[in-house]
Amino acid sequence: MEMAFRARRAITEAGTGAYSVGVDAGRIVAVEAGLSLSADRVIELGEDVVLMPGLVDTHVHVNDPGRSEWEGFGTATRAAAAGGVTTLVDMPLNSLPPTVDPDALEVKRKAARGRVHVDVGFWGGAIPGNGEALPALHEAGVFGFKCFLLHSGVDEFPPLDDAELEADLRILAGLGALMIVHAEDASTVEGAPRPHGSRYAGFLASRPREAENRAIARVIELARRTGARAHILHLSSSDALPLISRARAEGVALTVETCPHYLSFTAEEIRDGATQFKCCPPIRESANRELLWQGLADGVIDCVVSDHSPCTPELKRLDSGDFGEAWGGIAGLQVGLPAVWTGAARRGYALEDVVRWMARRPAELAGMTRKGRIAVGRDADFCVFAPGEEFVVDVANLRHRNAVSAYHGSPLTGVVRQTWLRGRKVSGTDPRGELLNRGQC
Structure with a gap:
């Protein structure tokens, strides 16, 4: 055995406590209670740290190639590693070209090859007119397909209407593939007040909960009709939780994620002009946040992933503080774990819960059988975490490309x-x- 990690506290599939974990050729080959396992190299971990599985973040916008001034594979994966993330899955949009056919996927892989500090997989994109490309993309190894139900923010990745969404879901049902959905209803958003100026309340009114609720209801109905698997991205409206729960009870193949920023921040505390907090769907009120936490505890929400969506500082309009003009996206890949753990501990949840939400369940969502758990046969991907150590986020110490983050000062x-x-x-x-390719990790 090449290595043994001896941890006075480890979160493993065998339990939580003092465990030794043996590693050979990059895989876990032994998980034994106690601290006596021997190997050629022994890593002794202190009493103040916990050995956890490396996190799996299935919602990251790397934006490379094409918009690498926003982010890049080198900077994004360094930030991921600094945050305990050992595997991420890159979103198909904001890069140029978007990942909507096999040729574009190869362009993205070429941009990433030799530059990544953690393991990286890719989502494909479902846009109007590319239905015939979905089977080939699936065969090429993407982990599933992302679509929007309203304007994505970039013109080269347009949304699907109901007929297109149903047609693509039927294709994916035949492939056994997953559709992940940015679920906001276009007509509801179009009918809401237009965002402008520096008032956060004005921006919040422009993306009402009803937009999420209506879109999620539509996804559920089409998933039921087609038999396809569907996943709701970045849930921010707690109003949708009963609808999601009922759909699952009826047998609809539906999973749901939320994000650290929805669990950490509240609309009431976002000052006017603080466009670093702009994201879509938006950060909502305190009572809504608590219901999202309860949705996690109840298992209605499956997992927590970053939706790391950075941009250049000028696109955030920090000078004017105009929420109507600013790019919507939170840069938080590196601090997701401490943000979620901080909120979880305050509410009485255990670190094992956080591991389930941020490692095990995202790996299961993406079909990764070697990731997300400390168990024999899994990849030896670990996060060594000091759960009691406190710090204040300084954007100068974050490793993503541009020094903007809503977490600065937290x-x-x-x-x-x-x-x-x-x-x-x-x-x-x-x-x-x-x-990484689907089915091979």
Whole structure:
């Protein structure tokens, strides 16, 4: 055995406590209670840290190639590793070209090859007119397909109407593939007040809960009709939770995610002009946030992923503070774990819950059988986490490309001390990540 990690506290499939984890050739080959396992190299972990599975973040906008000034594979994966994330799945839009056919997927893989510090997979895109390309993209190894039901923010990735969504769902049902949906109703948003100026309340009114609720209801109905698997991205409206729960009870193949920013921030505390908090759907009120936490506890919401969607500082319009003009997206890939742990601990949840929400369930969502758990046969992907250590987020210390984040100045609890990818510590200088294909990880 090449290595053994001896942890006074580890969160494993065998339980939580003092465990030794053996690693050989990048895989976990032993998980034993106690601290006596021997190997050629032994990593002794201190009493103040927990050995956890590396996190799996299935919602990251790397934007590379084409908009690499917003983010890039090198910077995004360094930030991921600094946050305990060992696997991410890149979204198909904001890069140029968008990942809507096999040729575009190869362009993206070429841009990523040799530059990634963690393992990276790719979502494909479903847009009007590319239905015939979906089987080929599926065969090429994407983990599923993303669509929008309203304008995506970039013209090269247009939304699907109801007929197109149903047609694509039928194709994906035949493939056994997953459709992940940005679920906001276009007509509801078009009928809402237009966002303008610096008032956050004005922006919030422009993306009402009803837009999410109506879109989710439509996705549920079409998933029921077609038998396809559907996943709701970045849920922010707690109003939709009963609808989601009923659909699952009726047998609809539906999963749901939310994001650290919806669990961390509230509309009441966002000051006017603070466009670093703009995202779509928006951060809502305090009572809504608490219901999202309850949705996680109840299992209605499956997982928590970052929706890391950065841009250049000028696109955030920090000078004018105009929510109508600013790009919508939160840059939070590196701080998702401490943000969620801070909120979870305050509400009485355990670190095991956070591991389930941020490692195990995202891996299951993407069909990754070697990720998200500390168990024999899994990849030796680990996060060494100090759950009691406190810090204040300083955007100057974040490793994504541009120094803008809604988390700047936030006091958080929990520090990632080390990240290990297939038995190697991630240094941030030597990119050893792999490009992943569906069904092979």
